[in-house]
Amino acid sequence: MKFLDLAKVHIRSGAGGNGCISFRREKYIEYGGPDGGDGGRGGDVWAEAVDGLNTLIDFRYQQHFFAKNGQGGMGQQRTGRDGDDIVLRVPVGTEILDEDEETVLADLTEVGQRVLLAKGGNGGFGNLHFKTSTNQAPRHANPGQPGVERTLWLRLKLIADVGLLGLPNAGKSTFLAATSNARPKIADYPFTTLHPNLGVVGVDNAEFVVADIPGLIEGAHEGRGIGDLFLGHVERCAVLLHLVDGTANDVAEDYRTIIQELDAYGEGLAEKPRITALNKIDALDDELREMQRAELEAACGGPVFLMSGVSGEGLTEVLRALKAQIDADRLRMRAAGQEDAPWSP
Numbered sequence: 583m584k585f586l587d588l589a590k591v592h593i594r595s596g597a598g599g600n601g602c603i604s605f606r607r608e609k610y611i612e613y614g615g616p617d618g619g620d621g622g623r624g625g626d627v628w629a630e631a632v633d634g635l636n637t638l639i640d641f642r643y644q645q646h647f648f649a650k651n652g653q654g655g656m657g658q659q660r661t662g663r664d665g666d667d668i669v670l671r672v673p674v675g676t677e678i679l680d681e682d683e684e685t686v687l688a689d690l691t692e693v694g695q696r697v698l699l700a701k702g703g704n705g706g707f708g709n710l711h712f713k714t715s716t717n718q719a720p721r722h723a724n725p726g727q728p729g730v731e732r733t734l735w736l737r738l739k740l741i742a743d744v745g746l747l748g749l750p751n752a753g754k755s756t757f758l759a760a761t762s763n764a765r766p767k768i769a770d771y772p773f774t775t776l777h778p779n780l781g782v783v784g785v786d787n788a789e790f791v792v793a794d795i796p797g798l799i800e801g802a803h804e805g806r807g808i809g810d811l812f813l814g815h816v817e818r819c820a821v822l823l824h825l826v827d828g829t830a831n832d833v834a835e836d837y838r839t840i841i842q843e844l845d846a847y848g849e850g851l852a853e854k855p856r857i858t859a860l861n862k863i864d865a866l867d868d869e870l871r872e873m874q875r876a877e878l879e880a881a882c883g884g885p886v887f888l889m890s891g892v893s894g895e896g897l898t899e900v901l902r903a904l905k906a907q908i909d910a911d912r913l914r915m916r917a918a919g920q921e922d923a924p925w926s927p
């Protein structure tokens with residue numbers, strides 16, 4: 583599933599330091615020559631693709647990146663210090679767009695790839711540089727070059743690792759909100775979610791991307807409801823998480839409704855690794871939990887996780903199971919000699 587993550591940044595490279603006008607002054611030396619040093623170079627602004635990031639969320643919190651100016655030159659032939667460079671660390675797969683949001687300036691597709699966004703200004707020459715046979719005491723130095731200021735867009739195409747499935751109101755968005763940085767809309771009516779949401783979930787020091795899509799209903803593949811519009815998005819996920827509302831009257835029936843839709847949709851979706859969880863167990867007593875679990879396990883022919891997006895119970899176990907599937911999928915891709923990276927620019 584591809585998502586666009588977009589961030590606007592304002593960057594400015596550092597100005598070069600001014601050259602210095604100065605003359606040597608020492609005891610017993612009359613007319614010491616010019617000794618004004620050059621200004622330091624202003625810092626550059628770079629972007630670099632790094633491993634382990636998969637959103638541009640950090641750029642929501644910080645949009646301004648100004649590199650330091652170079653220091654001015656000094657007397658005694660001392661050059662000013664260069665301004666430090668700034669590096670924007672972005673996920674692999676990030677494109678850099680011009681202010682018009684259309685022109686692609688760079689596409690960072692590999693870890694470690696770097697691109698210069700704004701070059702720092704050169705430092706100005708100190709008066710030492712202007713000494714000639716006819717002008718032994720130049721009273722002039724260059725100013726530093728100004729920095730470059732520009733507005734750019736960062737655009738990332740993401741592919742989700744996990745796709746959420748379930749009937750409307752099964753608690754998909756609640757799960758996403760409870761486990762990730764995403765803040766989807768949640769409400770007790772069906773089709774609250776009208777477009778896919780994306781969240782980055784962390785467990786055991788690993789991160790993966792979960793996609794919350796609108797709920798599926800019976801006949802979705804024929805165009806009923808809205809969920810089927812989005813099934814295409816989960817085709818490329820490594821694993822699906824099917825949430826079944828534990829407070830429903832017939833969990834087996836609810837389960838089968840979704841599976842039938844997957845079958846009808848085709849595209850290998852029904853064969854995709856899938857984890858099934860009985861949700862909303864905070865609303866069930868022990869006896870009911872076991873009853874619903876038994877019914878659901880009978881329907882899906884395998885183990886079922888018990889969880890609650892509201893109380894948080896059982897969430898870690900579900901996340902670990904998802905992570906195991908994602909890891910297995912990555913290994914499988916590697917073994918098949920396919921592109922391991924899920925990025926497709």
Ligand SMILES: Nc1nc2c(ncn2[C@@H]2O[C@H](COP(=O)(O)OP(=O)(O)OP(=O)(O)O)[C@@H](O)[C@H]2O)c(=O)[nH]1
Pocket residue numbers: 748749750751752753754755756757767768769770771772773774775776795796797798861862863864865889890891892893
């Ligand atoms: N008791 C309980 N209620 C829950 C739980 N998870 C979700 N709910 C409630 O169920 C309702 C639907 O939750 P959502 O997260 O919006 O469900 P959804 O699957 O995203 O629904 P759609 O976007 O309409 O497909 C809300 O009123 C939630 O508060 C849970 O674990 N326990």
Ligand SMILES: [Mg+2]
Pocket residue numbers: 754755756766767768774775794795796797
């Ligand atoms: Mg929802």
